Amino acid sequence: MKNLKRIYPIAIVAFMLLLGTVSYAQKTVMVGGAPMYPTKDIVDNAVNSKDHTTLVAAVKAAGLVETLKGDGPFTVFAPTNEAFDKLPKGTVETLLKPENKKMLQGVLTYHVVAGKWSAADVVKAIKKGNGKYVAKTVQGGELTFMLDGNDVWVMDEKGGRAKITIADVNQKNGVIHVIDTVLMHN
Numbered sequence: 599m600k601n602l603k604r605i606y607p608i609a610i611v612a613f614m615l616l617l618g619t620v621s622y623a624q625k626t627v628m629v630g631g632a633p634m635y636p637t638k639d640i641v642d643n644a645v646n647s648k649d650h651t652t653l654v655a656a657v658k659a660a661g662l663v664e665t666l667k668g669d670g671p672f673t674v675f676a677p678t679n680e681a682f683d684k685l686p687k688g689t690v691e692t693l694l695k696p697e698n699k700k701m702l703q704g705v706l707t708y709h710v711v712a713g714k715w716s717a718a719d720v721v722k723a724i725k726k727g728n729g730k731y732v733a734k735t736v737q738g739g740e741l742t743f744m745l746d747g748n749d750v751w752v753m754d755e756k757g758g759r760a761k762i763t764i765a766d767v768n769q770k771n772g773v774i775h776v777i778d779t780v781l782m783h784n
Contacts, residue, residue, distance in 0.1 A: 627767045629776060630678075636768040640666045640674055643769055649776070652682040652690060659694045660702040670771035671714035675741070675752055675760065677780045685780055707737035708754070708783045714772050717765035720750055739783035754781040 626633045630647030641663055644650050653676055657663055666672065682690050693702045711733045720743050723731035731743040742753040750762045760779035767774040 625768065627764065629764055629767055629774075634767045634769070634774070637770055639771045640670075640672060640769045640774060642667070643767070644676065644774070649678045649680075650676060652679045653677060656690075656694065656702060656706055659696075660699060660706050662703065662706055666710075666771075668771065670769075671712075672736075672772035673711040673713060673715040674772065674774045675709045675711075675762070675777045675781065676774045677709065677760070677777050678763075681760070681778050681780050704737050704783065705780070708735050708739050708741075708781055709777075710736040711741070712736060716773060717750060717762065717775065721745065724750075735783075737783060741781065750775075752777060752781060755784045756782050758782055 626635055628634070629643075630649030632643075632646035632648065634643040634647070641654075641657065644657070645654050647654075657666060666674070692698060693705060715733075720731065723733075724743050724745055729744060733741050733743065735741055739755050744751050744753065750765065752760045752762065754760075758779060758781060760777035760781055762775045763778050764776035767776065
C-alpha cells in the first residue's frame, strides 16, 4: 500500500503530461474566422474559412476535391481571397472556366508539396541550405523558401514572393500554411 501511494501521484503526473502532449498535437487554429480542426481533412476545413472562398471555388472547379480529401500527407500553401485579388483583373474568372481546367489544376497543384512540412521543418531546411530551400511541387515545378527576419517567404519560378501569414494549420491529411500571394509557375 505504501508503494502504491508513491506510484499514484507519479501516474497522475505522467497521465497529465500525456494529455498535454495530445492536446498540443491536436491544436485547433482559427483561419478566416473559423476553427480548423486537426481531425478534419484539408477540404473539410478550408470550406469554413471566409478568407479562402476563392481557393475553395478553384479547387472545386479544378476537380481536386477528392485528391485533397485523400490520405496525403500534403503541405498546402493556401492563398487568401486577397491574394487572388492581387492577380490581374479577369485572371480568376478565366481560370475558373471549364475549358481552362488543366491550367487551373496546374496553378493549384503548384501550391502543394508532398509530405507534411511544418514551419519548423521548412526553417530547418532553409538553415541547412544556407538561407534557401527548394522544394518540388505536386505540379512538378519548384518553390524556393527563405527567411526574412522571423518570416518565412516562398518564391515562385517567376520571382514572385508570398509570405506565410499563418503557419502550421494541421489537418488529418497534412498541413496548411496560409500565404498572401498566389504563386505562379513557368
